[in-house]
Amino acid sequence: MAVDTRTPPAPPVEAAPPRPRPVRRTSWSSRVVVNTLLAIVAAYTLMPLSWLLLNATKNNGDLFGSPGFRLAEFHLFANMADLFAHQDGVFGRWMLNSLLYSVVGSLAATLISLLAGYAFATYSFPGREKVYASVLLGILVPPTVVSLPMYLLASEAGLVNTYWAVLIPGLVNPFGVYLSRVFTEAYVPRETLEAARMDGAGELRTFRSVALPMLTPAFVTVFLFTFTASWNNFFLPLVMLNDSALYPVGLGLFSWNSVLPQEPQLYALVVTGALVSVVPLAIAFLTLQRHWRSGLTAGAVK
Structure with missing residues (x-):
């Protein structure tokens, strides 16, 4: 009988399962270091605001008689009453002036920026990129550099002290x-604009009824940047205005601060006024932060 001398086939070799990737675990010491650094940065950032909150509750005696970060007798409401009554309530006039400059001016500037950014993003015309580049050059020019030329122009036009x-x-x-063009390219599809034009909508109606609702995050983002810059604007009003009744709140507090050696009773009013002047900025950011955060995210993705 013949014997089969063939070697039996080897059993199939099963592939080894993939090794799980080692999970990097952050060491306890590194977490402590990072959290400590963040706490130090947060404390340093909030230190001026905390000092302002504490010292706005003090009268003149406590401002100089107690440490800056220690509570004393609570005089905040009395300080605010004196603040709005001093010099026939000129501080309230300064706050209204700042709201006028910041709210009305920022709304108009935001609308103009959106119109310009929309035009650069959707229309093709000769020299578009060169004109856009010249607009971007304005970002590199500090506002204080052009304040004196603007004063001379305003003087020729008879607008100084208005x-x-x-x-x-x-x-x-x-x-x-720049932000408006970025947002327009990210939010407004060309097909939607073409569809509106085919339905008979004019260019202004296309912008108002189609593009502008899509640009709500852009509007809020640009408005907040413009509102903050306008509220903190100091040098331009200092150059343009001579009448204290037209001062914004920042320039008005500066005028009080400059006479503190002669009128030391204004110390508490200046500190309290500085605290009150921060409130509109805080309200604006807390109210519009949702739209602002989504707008910044879209701009970053684009």
Whole structure:
């Protein structure tokens, strides 16, 4: 009988299962270091605001008689009453002036920026990129550099020491034009605009009824940037205005601060006024932060 001398086939070799990737675990010491650094940065950032909150509750005696970060007798409401009554309530006039410069001026500047950014993003015309590049050059020019030329122009036009001397220069916002173009390219599809034109909508109606609702995050983002810059604007009103009744709140507090050696009773009013002047900015950011955060995210993705 013949014997089969063939070697039986080897059993199939099963593939080894893939090794799981080792999970990097953050060591306890590194977490402590990172959290400690973040706490130090947060404390350093909030230190001026905490000092302002504490010292706005003190009168003149406690301001100089107690440490800056220690509570004393609570005089905040009395300080605020004195603040709005001093010099026939000029501080309230300063706050209204700042709201006028910041809210009205920022709304107009934001609308102009959106129109310009929309035009650069959707229309093709000769020299478009060169004109856009010249607009972007305005971002590199510090506002204080052009304040004196603007004063000379306002003087020739007879606008010095008027509301228009502060409102008109604030309408130009090159950074807002840049953001508006980025947002338009990210949010407004060309097909939607073409469909609106085919339905018979004019260019202004296409922008107002189709593009503008899509650009709500852009509007809020540009408005907040412009509002903050306008509220903190100091040098331009200092150059343009001579009448204290037209001062914004920052310039008005500076005028009080400059006479503190002669009128030391104004110390508590200046500190309390500084605290009150921060409130509109905080309200604006807390109210519009949702739209602002989504707008910044879209701009970053684009």
